[in-house]
Amino acid sequence: MAYLVEAHDPPKSSFETFGQGVDVKFSKRADQDLEGAAVAFVQSKLGVSANTVAFKSGFSNDVAQHAFVRQQINGVPVANAVANVAFNKDNKVVSFGSSFVVKPKSVASSTPSITLDQAITTAENALSGKFNEHPPTIEFVAKQDGSMVLTHVVQIQNDETGAWLEAFVDAHSGDLVTVTDFVTKASYRVLPIQKEVLTEGFEVLTDPQDTTASPDGWHSDGTTTTTTTAGNNAISFKGAQTATATESSPGLNFIFTQDPSQAPTVQVNLDAARTNAFYIVNTIHDVSYKYAFNFQNNNFGKGGNGNDRVTISVQDSAGIDNADFATPADGQSGRMRMFLWDFTNPERDGALENDIVSHENTHGITNRMTGGGTGRCLQTTESGGMGEGWSDAMAEWLEHKDATVPDFILGQYVENNTVGIRSHPYSTSATTNPLRYSSLQTLNEVHDIGEVWANMLHNVYAGLVADHGFSPTAHTDPTTTGGNTVFLHLFIDALTLQPCNPTFLSARDAWIQADQNRFAGANFCTIWREFASRGLGVNAANHQDDGTVPAGC
Incomplete structure (x- = not known):
């Protein structure tokens, strides 16, 4: 990064779970209003006044209602100060997370002293980019000394470097207070999503879309239809968004046979890469949609902000030997950039390694599901590390083919190395992978931290599949009962339950509560045993291992 700002930690979060739930003492009405109940619960729980709490968003799934509430001062929101309340179907509170700043040391005037234009100039100069015209906001930011400063919030982008930043400029002093980095580092002839590397073989898939998740298919948003790698959920291109791959023959046929002996930039290889990335992102859209999440332009009247399909820049010129994904708030497109890898000659294309595309997506x-859609709630080192771990775990989940749980190695193709790009395979063997909760004592890089979390989730997955078996249709049918289906439900549900900037401990607790909400705690002991086997037991704290499980387990 080319900018220098005061070290800034987001407000610390707290998280409580309540098992089968606690009554909402202030309201036991049968027709409970989610907005009113959530706001009142936050007021009661934190002892704050009504004018400091504002309902932000909410939604219901088949097992719970989720409400996200923001803190405000004089009507001005406090950045990343959010509370999330989950109610079960009995209208009882089952979890509560909060990053509210209850007693600030001082609060600046809510009337800015400098103009928005001045703040934009400051941000552009400091961050070497340009204001992207996304509507700016006024928000308070809690500083480390306990003071609350008023800020102009603007988005700054640099198309040459790929930077996409959110700048908080002090609306009185003009100083750059803090920065959110939205970028997270690191028929179709395709590599089917259950396959990881090209040696497993490309296949021609006919109509792979799930029309219950993408009702107009992958090439239409209900209004506009294309014959290119562009549609409602994703657009895959090189350079400019107009540079998509066009069907190889009429009838939406995208049949491009990759030639590994030639450079990835030759036309047929570029078309193969754009097609594969388009297929993978759309497939993940359809899977995650069935389990309660989506990026898409047209939401077909089902709620949420639209106009946010994933943009996939294939063979992006801004980097090499890597990939990244930028996640701004709901209503702006997620941006994926896939780079070439130069460990081999010819180079290899990350868009043709499914686990890298899946990881980035x-x-x-x-980032969207944690904290209610702000894109800001995995910003601490530990939570950002877990973000990397979740990405590896999802890539692994998508590639499981049966009830066996082999060791999983990420990134073998791009480096032409069976060791992959992680320090250890993900494994149930503590010899093969010795990473534990206490490993965090010596790790301070997000991918390294992510390996610890992903390996814990690998073990949780193995435990659930051992208990429930494997559902071969879990990608398209979330009502199946296999351990892989159970795992993904808990994976997704826990993201919504956990607080902004979670820790390993609060994320673990969110998994336990998610199981209570959806499966009445049927997997309580299995989940606890697997987390505890890697040091995240009942008494784990401050990156010190504990193998204890609850009584009865």
Whole structure:
């Protein structure tokens, strides 16, 4: 990064779960209003006044109602100060997370002293980019000294470097207070999503879309229809968004046979890469939609902000040997950039390694679902590390073919190396993968931290499949009962339950509560045993291992 700002930690979060739920003492009405109940519960729980709490968003799924409430001062929201309340179907509160700043040391005037134009100039100069015209906001930011400063919030982008930043400029002093980085680092002839590397073989898939998730298919938003790698959920291109792959023959046939002996930039290889990335992102859209999440332009009247399909820049010129995903708030497109890898000659294309595409796309899911759609709630080192871990875990989940749980290695193709791009395979063997909760004592890089979390989730997955078996149709049918289906339900449900900037401990607790909400705690002991086997037991704290499980387990 080319900018220097005061070190800034987001407000610390707290998280409580309540098992089968606690009564909402202030309202036991049968026709409970989600907005009113959530706001009143936050007021009661935190002891704050009504004018400091504002309902932000909410939704219901088949097992719970979720409400996200923001903190405000004089009508001005406090950045990343959010509370999330979950109610079960009995209208009882089952979990509560909060990053509210209850007693600030001081609060600046809510009337700005400098203009928005001045703040934009400051941000552009400091961050070497340009204001992208996304509507700016006024928000308070809690500083480390306990003071609350008023800020102009603007988005800054640099098309050459790929930077996409959110700048908080002090609306009185003009100083750059803090920055949110939206970028997370690191018939079709395709590599089917259950396959990881090209040696497993391309296939021609006919009508792979799930029309219960993409009702007008992958090439239409209900109004506009294309014959290119562009549609409601994703657009895959090189350079400019007009540079998509066009069908190889009429009838939406995208049949491009990759030639590994030639450079990835030759036309047929570029078309193969754009097609594969388009297929993978759309497939993940359809899977995650069935389990309660989506990026798409047209939401077909089902709620949420539209106009946010994933943009996939294939063979992006801004980098090499990597990939990234930027996740701004709901209503703006997630941006994926796939780079070439130069460990081999000819180079290899990350868009042809399914687990890398899946990993990046999952950043969009976890950043959007944690904290209610702000894109700001995985910003601490530990929570950002878990973001990397969730992405690896999702890539692995998508590629499981049966009830066996082999060791999983990420990134074998791009480096032409069976060791992959992680330090250890993900494994149930503590010899093969010795990473534990206490490993965080010496790790301070998000991908390294992510390996610890992903390996814990690998073990949770193995435990659930051992208990419930494997459902081969879990990608398209979330009502199946296999352990892989159970795992993905809990994976997605827990993201919504956990607080802004979760820790390993609060994320673990969200998994336990998610199981109570959806499965009446049927997997309580299995989940606890698997987390505890890697040091995240009942008494784990401050990155110190504990193998204890609850009584009865």
